[in-house]
Amino acid sequence: MTRRVAFLDRDGVINVDTGYVHRWDDFRFLEGAIEAMQHLSKRNIGMVIVTNQAGIARGLYSEKQYVELRGRMLAHLEAVGVSLMGVYHCPHHIDGVVPAFAINCDCRKPKPGMLLRAARELSIDLDTSFLIGDQLTDIQAAHAAGVKKAYLIQTSLQTGEMQTSPCPTYTSLWQCVQHIDSQLY
16 A cells, blocks of 8 residues: 655755754754644654755765764654654765765755655655655656655745745745645645
């Protein structure tokens, strides 16, 4: 049996993106992110995080540090009633300084590798699932994987110019989830 899920990017969707977040002391959930994830859980929509982590390839932090932060994040979410089906990360970047991770892979978004792997491993129905990201590369990965619905989050905390989006754009994960909920039910 396959299942509909929400694919969620991490930095800029769930937590404040201050650049290469890899320590729990620097990790801050965006306002409304936990409530949005609790709401998805109540609606029986599974959640899978898919996150590029180029800081590993760039030598800014280790994969062990990433795994430690992921564990703290998951424990915090579990404590507030949010269970994730999985967390997938891409440690690669072609311009990395760590040779093992300085490769052109199939998992770094905008490529669909993380989503396709999650779909295989977790029996996900890509056709009925959706993705919420904060970069156009997230949206491109969704479409390349066959995920038809994708949404973009652009918070006032993000740096750089606002992106022109080919999909619906929201100011928070909570606002996006409320819109999705109104479409589904």
